[in-house]
Amino acid sequence: MICALGSAVCFGTASVLQAVAARATAPGTGSGSGVDPRLLLRVLGQWRYLLGLALDGCGFLLELVALRSLPIYAVGAALAASLAVTAVVAVPLLRVRLSRAEWAAVLVVCGGLALLGLASGAEGKGTGSTALRFGTLAVALAILAWGAVAGRLPGRARAAALGLGAGFGFGVVEVAVRLIPDLSPASLLSNPATYALLVGGGAAFLLLTSALQRGSVTAATAGMVIGETLGPALVGVVWLGDRTRAGLAPLGIAGFALAVVGALALARFGEAPEEAEAAEGAGAADSSGATAGEPAATGLRRGRQNP
Numbered sequence: 636m637i638c639a640l641g642s643a644v645c646f647g648t649a650s651v652l653q654a655v656a657a658r659a660t661a662p663g664t665g666s667g668s669g670v671d672p673r674l675l676l677r678v679l680g681q682w683r684y685l686l687g688l689a690l691d692g693c694g695f696l697l698e699l700v701a702l703r704s705l706p707i708y709a710v711g712a713a714l715a716a717s718l719a720v721t722a723v724v725a726v727p728l729l730r731v732r733l734s735r736a737e738w739a740a741v742l743v744v745c746g747g748l749a750l751l752g753l754a755s756g757a758e759g760k761g762t763g764s765t766a767l768r769f770g771t772l773a774v775a776l777a778i779l780a781w782g783a784v785a786g787r788l789p790g791r792a793r794a795a796a797l798g799l800g801a802g803f804g805f806g807v808v809e810v811a812v813r814l815i816p817d818l819s820p821a822s823l824l825s826n827p828a829t830y831a832l833l834v835g836g837g838a839a840f841l842l843l844t845s846a847l848q849r850g851s852v853t854a855a856t857a858g859m860v861i862g863e864t865l866g867p868a869l870v871g872v873v874w875l876g877d878r879t880r881a882g883l884a885p886l887g888i889a890g891f892a893l894a895v896v897g898a899l900a901l902a903r904f905g906e907a908p909e910e911a912e913a914a915e916g917a918g919a920a921d922s923s924g925a926t927a928g929e930p931a932a933t934g935l936r937r938g939r940q941n942p
Contacts, residue, residue, distance in 0.1 A: 636752050639701035639713035645694030647720030649687035650856075651904075653847065656684035660848060678844060702758070702812045706878070707871030709755040711809060711864040712748065712891050715898040718856065719744040722904040736900070743897035750890025754883040759876025763814040767874055768827040771814060775807045775835035782842045791854050797846035798855030802862020804839025808832055809867040813875055857902040864895050 660678045678684045701710045719741045722733060733741070778800050785796035814828035823829045846855035868891065871877035879887035 636701070636705065636709070636713070636755075638697040639705060639710050640716070640748070642694040642697035642701060642710075643713050643715075643717040644720050645690040645697065646714060647717030649690035649694065650717065651721055652683040652687035652690070653678075653844070656681035656687065659683075678848075698809075699812060702809060704758060706755055706758050706868075707809055707813065707875070708864075708868035708877060708887070708891055709751050711806070711867050712751055712894040714805075715860045715864050715895055716744045716748055718860070718898045718901040718904050722901050731904075740897045740900035743893050744901070747890045747893030747895075747897060750886050751894065752890075754879045754887030754890060756878050756880045758813070759871060759878065761874060761876040762816045763828070763875060765827075767870075768814050768831070771807055771810055772827040772831040772834070774803065775811075775831040775838060778804050778807070778835065778838040778842070782838065782845070785842075786845060791851045794846045794851040795854040795858040797842045798858030799862045800858075801839045801843035801846060801855070802859035802864075803866060804835045804837075804842060805859070805863040806867040807835030808839070809863070810870050810875075811835065813871070853903040856904075857899050860895065860898050860902065864891075 656678050659681060698710065698714065701713070722731075722737060722741055726733060781800045781803075782797065785793060785800055787793075788796055811828040811832035815823065815826055815832070817823075817826075843855065843859060846852070846858075868877075878884075
């Protein structure tokens, strides 16, 4: 559980850095799809994105350790708590003010994780069938197709759909790790779950980066939280034998639900730096050319161009 929470700290910090880098990168021109594969190449020139990737790498290693000892539902809920980490860190570093409801959401996440820690049993002993391994690979490939379709949706729906697809991609990674019991080179090359992990992880980064750069990060992050927690948890319980400690299933279910709901309430902190900037300069935004109903951040950008 310590590794799972450490992973949440890494991912929570990385998401802020990557959101800043993605928004600072030109969207480019193309077919009009909301998913631009070349965007990943462009953001690699941003030092914040590279630092975020390094933290993602550390978080992934910690996640691997956690998945070898805990049920998928416990690890998934802990990773969703990265939004609570981001929110708390944003207070001193980014001068973000949390409302009482948001502080309550942070406490709800912490309480949910505490309940999960008490209720979680050891990881299930199931290693998955061949059909499940190929099914996981098929889902990973389907996520790429989902991204192509979701990228053409309008506005907020596009961000939510891309975020949901990214969440499913990260969920594929969680499941695939459990479907790789043997790490020998020959076994890795012959295991469909290995390719599912690579395709799912790559698709998740592509879709999430596109969502952060092109739409509402709050909607994208909420979709991601749902995608990376519910599906993998179901697979772990139904096919891999994940269980709670004897008699503590209601406690585990309550803890999981509280952690996920609390994380959803903090979804806006997938974009904490811009939220902070907008909050501090909302008045300037209104007087710098933002039209009625236009996001304050857009007005702030106009204000810099037209003082």
